[in-house]
Amino acid sequence: MFPPAAPRHLVQFNPKKALHAFTDVLVLGGGIAGLRAALAVSPGQRVVVISKEKVEISNSAWAQGGIAGVLSPEDSFQDHVNDTLIAGDGLCDEAVVKMVVEEAPHQISDLIQMGVQFDHHNGHLALTTEGGHRHARIVHALGDATGHEVMRGMIARARSAPNIEIKERTFTLDLLTHESRCVGVLVATSRGERLAIWAKATILASGGAARIYRETTNSSVATGDGMAAAYRAGALLRDMEFMQFHPTLLYVAGSSRSLISEALRGEGAFLRDKDGTRFMVGEDPREERATRDIVARAIMRAMARTRHSCVYLDLSHLNSEKVRSRFPAIGRACAEFGLDLTKDLIPVRPGAHYTIGGVNTDLQGRTSLAGLYAAGEVSSTGLHGANRLASNSLIEGLVFGKICGDAAGWEAANQPDTFQVPPISDEARRETGPELDLQDILNSLRSLMGRTAGIERDGTEMAESLEQLRFWCSYVLRREFNQQDGWELSNLLTISSLMLGSAKVREESRGTHFRRDFPKRDDFHWRKRVTCKPGGNICANA
Numbered sequence: 001m002f003p004p005a006a007p008r009h010l011v012q013f014n015p016k017k018a019l020h021a022f023t024d025v026l027v028l029g030g031g032i033a034g035l036r037a038a039l040a041v042s043p044g045q046r047v048v049v050i051s052k053e054k055v056e057i058s059n060s061a062w063a064q065g066g067i068a069g070v071l072s073p074e075d076s077f078q079d080h081v082n083d084t085l086i087a088g089d090g091l092c093d094e095a096v097v098k099m100v101v102e103e104a105p106h107q108i109s110d111l112i113q114m115g116v117q118f119d120h121h122n123g124h125l126a127l128t129t130e131g132g133h134r135h136a137r138i139v140h141a142l143g144d145a146t147g148h149e150v151m152r153g154m155i156a157r158a159r160s161a162p163n164i165e166i167k168e169r170t171f172t173l174d175l176l177t178h179e180s181r182c183v184g185v186l187v188a189t190s191r192g193e194r195l196a197i198w199a200k201a202t203i204l205a206s207g208g209a210a211r212i213y214r215e216t217t218n219s220s221v222a223t224g225d226g227m228a229a230a231y232r233a234g235a236l237l238r239d240m241e242f243m244q245f246h247p248t249l250l251y252v253a254g255s256s257r258s259l260i261s262e263a264l265r266g267e268g269a270f271l272r273d274k275d276g277t278r279f280m281v282g283e284d285p286r287e288e289r290a291t292r293d294i295v296a297r298a299i300m301r302a303m304a305r306t307r308h309s310c311v312y313l314d315l316s317h318l319n320s321e322k323v324r325s326r327f328p329a330i331g332r333a334c335a336e337f338g339l340d341l342t343k344d345l346i347p348v349r350p351g352a353h354y355t356i357g358g359v360n361t362d363l364q365g366r367t368s369l370a371g372l373y374a375a376g377e378v379s380s381t382g383l384h385g386a387n388r389l390a391s392n393s394l395i396e397g398l399v400f401g402k403i404c405g406d407a408a409g410w411e412a413a414n415q416p417d418t419f420q421v422p423p424i425s426d427e428a429r430r431e432t433g434p435e436l437d438l439q440d441i442l443n444s445l446r447s448l449m450g451r452t453a454g455i456e457r458d459g460t461e462m463a464e465s466l467e468q469l470r471f472w473c474s475y476v477l478r479r480e481f482n483q484q485d486g487w488e489l490s491n492l493l494t495i496s497s498l499m500l501g502s503a504k505v506r507e508e509s510r511g512t513h514f515r516r517d518f519p520k521r522d523d524f525h526w527r528k529r530v531t532c533k534p535g536g537n538i539c540a541n542a
């Protein structure tokens with residue numbers, strides 16, 4: 001069983017002792033999917049948005065590359081569908097891919113209506129390409145700060161909507177359930193109080209869990225809190241073995257591992273190993289523009305071959321004026337270490353970037369738990385299959401955010417107006433014991449996950465790591481913590497157990513999941529999904 005049995009809630013809970021709030025629709029997460037959902041709810045309905053940090057801090061706001069959508073006459077929906085399916089390595093849900101691709105241009109145009117300023121070229125939206133795209137179809141903003149501009153526009157719109165209340169610095173402890181239905185959430189407020197928010201419908205949009213890894217592009221908020229809460233509440237999770245590693249994080253000792261956008265390779269940057277060789281030539285016909293799984297693995301091989309801790313991005317052959325204006329923020333990040341993006345070799349290596357698995361949803365964003373919807377990185381909609389196509393994440397957040405907002409609004413409108421606080425509580429005793437060094441456990445967890453659930457995996461090593469994880473879970477998950485670091489560690493351990501457990505179950509290599517002991521894709525046995533069921537049963541479903 002992964003993880004070993006733990007209490008249903010992170011903390012003891014008695015509604016008689018908590019503060020209460022009521023809303024029609026509750027949105028957990030203030031990134032692109034959460035705000036799109038909130039903005040889709042009818043203005044006559046109350047929406048509460050919970051944001052773990054200031055709402056400006058999210059992975060969405062850090063996105064550099066852009067948003068994919070068919071916007072030029074040379075492109076077609078079918079080509080975008082096919083590129084997504086090829087990247088997904090045989091595991092995408094085609095109906096979802098088609099729906100998202102066809103909806104993408106409308107969502108981009110809605111953002112423009114909201115005041116988001118995308119970059120233009122000769123009076124038209126400027127379009128770029130990234131790995132796995134056969135056409136230029138990615139809109140971007142401020143050169144390489146697309147997420148910042150998109151979130152600026154959406155946050156302004158949400159803040160000015162009278163029906164939307166954003167509660168910042170509020171930690172989602174657990175989903176509250178009654179008679180197999182999600183009825184709200186228990187949060188810790190910025191003042192340290194416990195608040196139960198009861199909702200007629202709840203949308204989970206709390207993002208991914210890449211902070212499980214030491215080398216990651218993700219902001220500090222990405223600790224899988226919503227995924228873990230959904231799992232504890234009994235929702236199905238799926239595809240947890242697929243963690244996407246971005247090929248190029250800036251690798252300078254002492255720097256944060258900032259993302260160096262794939263758009264650089266889209267605009268023609270080369271990858272070179274320590275000896276100057278362009279190692280992607282011969283690896284894949286698309287060379288540096290191959291999909292991320294292929295490039296990340298080729299980088300690992302190049303590093304091993306040259307016995308060097310990184311490879312290099314080279315833009316010196318490109319027009320330096322264009323590079324400067326197209327990538328101003330990345331240029332500044334490099335300049336902080338004396339590197340000139342237009343001339344110098346930029347040291348890079350792969351790092352955890354995007355949690356492909358998550359809470360299982362259908363085409364309407366409904367999870368397996370009544371009353372709960374999910375959108376964005378926290379979800380597994382089937383769009384990405386075994387490997388996400390570049391710049392398909394913000395668009396998924398927009399499309400499913402809108403769908404969930406519409407559906408949750410409709411569901412809330414059909415619930416009775418009078419609400420009785422259900423008789424739920426959790427007063428089960430928690431274990432006590434000596435004080436734990438949480439940072440020490442977190443560091444150990446991150447190095448274990450990097451070693452055995454990274455770009456290459458192996459069955460024997462994973463089995464040993466699962467035993468180690470089981471041991472850590474056995475004394476951490478039974479504790480009650482009063483602070484965020486304890487809650488986050490519990491969530492990270494829960495999600496790591498599900499990821500590693502799922503990766504052990506899938507005995508083949510596909511997309512982002514590469515097993516040294518099963519190096520081939522095996523469609524006969526494995527064209528199916530691995531699901532994490534409540535109670536810790538991880539199994540493959542046809």
Ligand code: SIN
Pocket residue numbers: 063064065066259260261262263354389390391392393
């Ligand atoms: C990037 O700019 O390389 C990241 C975009 C994405 O994750 O799709």
